[in-house]
Amino acid sequence: DAMVIQNPRYQVTQFGKPVTLSCSQTLNHNVMYWYQQKSSQAPKLLFHYYDKDFNNEADTPDNFQSRRPNTSFCFLDIRSPGLGDAAMYLCATSNRGTRRVAFFGQGTRLTVV
């Protein structure tokens, strides 16, 4: 049973056209993360939500935004996608506690044309 669901699995967008990726979870976890993974590179954390508190990584471009309307859903908005934003975007969740394991969705592969 899928616990972290990302939609769509594949997204093609035009250069400069805003795009939104979505993530939902059935685990009721407090923390939701967005990672960007480019080919042959490690997943890179963009930001995370701890409940409603948004935490941006220092080197995440302003072009990337996120929304978390409720516990179950989190969105990644790319305001003006560039060719360099083509990547796999991974959503993950983890729960409150002293040591947490992250659960990942299947990812959305974004292509910018």
Place this chain on the structure above:
Amino acid sequence: AQSVSQHNHHVILSEAASLELGCNYSYGGTVNLFWYVQYPGQHLQLLLKYFSGDPLVKGIKGFEAEFIKSKFSFNLRKPSVQWSDTAEYFCAVTLGSGGYQKVTFGIGTKLQVIP
């Protein structure tokens, strides 16, 4: 900031061969260590984890890893690989035991097992 190094980016083995994937991290404090696996077309899944205690950790599907603090290492091993082990393997680390814990990943190792 912590970092994770995986030395083998692409490994090709025949079935029944033994596997060892190297992972080193850079951080002098308390760490939590993980190996994640990503099978083709699937999501990242936890293979095993180390928080504390016995440094030899056993995971799913016959995998194990050994935490060697003095070497800052957490190498993944399997005595006899199968074709179904073909996947990408990521070593990861979080720091400490409280508060927000950012997962830092290594670059990944692609394992190809030849029947």
